[in-house]
Amino acid sequence: MPIRIASLTRRIAKNGAMLHKATMDRVHSLGADHEPSEVEQVLAEERRLLKEERAKRQTQAQQPRAKAVDKLVRTHHPQAKEKPWGNKEPKEAKKATAGKAHRPSRAEKHAAQAAALQAASRAPKKSAKT
Numbered sequence: 001m002p003i004r005i006a007s008l009t010r011r012i013a014k015n016g017a018m019l020h021k022a023t024m025d026r027v028h029s030l031g032a033d034h035e036p037s038e039v040e041q042v043l044a045e046e047r048r049l050l051k052e053e054r055a056k057r058q059t060q061a062q063q064p065r066a067k068a069v070d071k072l073v074r075t076h077h078p079q080a081k082e083k084p085w086g087n088k089e090p091k092e093a094k095k096a097t098a099g100k101a102h103r104p105s106r107a108e109k110h111a112a113q114a115a116a117l118q119a120a121s122r123a124p125k126k127s128a129k130t
Contacts, residue, residue, distance in 0.1 A: 008054040015050060019043040 022040045
């Protein structure tokens with residue numbers, strides 16, 4: 001049965017501290033050459049299971065994740081439907097109406113102004129006396 005906790009690191013650390021304490025109690029009271037007590041054996045087994053679970057989670061995390069594109073399965077590719085009216089002939093282009101006269105553009109206005117200035121500078125100058 002999987003262990004239902006988010007992080008196993010703290011759980012392993014707490015278990016290791018309890019196991020160390022149980023081992024030291026046994027060593028101080030009975031000596032190092034005696035067999036581990038039931039409490040030690042249970043803690044050691046729990047620690048082994050926690051480490052296995054951590055290793056299993058780490059290997060699972062290294063596996064490639066499923067992408068949304070991989071999950072998308074298309075079984076039907078829609079085909080273009082036939083139009084009931086078929087292909088229409090293109091309409092004739094409308095003729096330009098002469099409603100408004102052609103207005104000069106900004107560039108044309110500036111060109112005309114520059115030409116007028118150039119013509120004025122080339123023109124013979126009138127004397128002030130006449």
